[in-house]
Amino acid sequence: GKRILHLRGDTWDSEAVADAAPNDSITTMFGTSPQDMWAGTDQGKLLRRTGTRWGAYSMQEFGRVDALHGTGPQDVWLGSLEGFFHFDGTDWTEVAGPGVFGFAKLIWAASPQDVWVYWSPSERLTRLNGTTWQDVGLPQPVVYPKGLTGCGPNDVWFSALGSGSWLAQWDGTAWRMEDTLGAVDGMHCGGAGQLWLVGDQLSMRDGATW
Numbered sequence: 001g002k003r004i005l006h007l008r009g010d011t012w013d014s015e016a017v018a019d020a021a022p023n024d025s026i027t028t029m030f031g032t033s034p035q036d037m038w039a040g041t042d043q044g045k046l047l048r049r050t051g052t053r054w055g056a057y058s059m060q061e062f063g064r065v066d067a068l069h070g071t072g073p074q075d076v077w078l079g080s081l082e083g084f085f086h087f088d089g090t091d092w093t094e095v096a097g098p099g100v101f102g103f104a105k106l107i108w109a110a111s112p113q114d115v116w117v118y119w120s121p122s123e124r125l126t127r128l129n130g131t132t133w134q135d136v137g138l139p140q141p142v143v144y145p146k147g148l149t150g151c152g153p154n155d156v157w158f159s160a161l162g163s164g165s166w167l168a169q170w171d172g173t174a175w176r177m178e179d180t181l182g183a184v185d186g187m188h189c190g191g192a193g194q195l196w197l198v199g200d201q202l203s204m205r206d207g208a209t210w
Helices: none
Strands: 003-008 011-016 026-033 036-041 046-050 053-058 065-072 075-080 083-087 092-094 102-111 114-121 124-129 132-135 144-152 155-161 165-170 175-178 184-191 194-199 202-206
Touching (some): 036 053, 036 065, 036 075, 075 102, 075 114, 102 144, 114 144, 144 194, 155 184
Antiparallel strands (some): 026 036, 036 046, 075 083, 083 092, 102 114, 114 124, 124 132, 144 155, 165 175, 194 202
């Protein structure tokens, strides 16, 4: 059955989720702590792990869930084919987008009042500052987005396929292109200056060194 891998120290464990989503594929994951994890599926289900067991969290159908991120158990954002949603610890509420065509494909929240969202297929990156949306121009054309993450509001990373695979860092003012060790399929910030990439290989950037 379907399983999710969890790295504990130097050891990978696997956890079953087949009972919660027997016919679904996991499309995205996010955790506020090791004891509070979320996962979305291609069939619109939302799963949550509290403690040591995965279970179906909500009967609400979101459509295919493509993005999950937040800053804590009372601040989780979800992007799906059915809309853009926010969880306040009790309820999911739909939030009006910036008026661009498409759905929220990637989400990264720097804080509850600073949420970055990439919309597909309009290929627009936007930033929600409380209640106001603003566009953030990208440095390269996007054919397919690969990842959006950050280590802080002035240390945001975006990767995509364009004319080739590319990776860029937002420093609070402008984008800076970054060389990679190969194609990027996903990424995550593990702390200040520490960026993990998965793609052709698993790599970590610690400071300025890969």
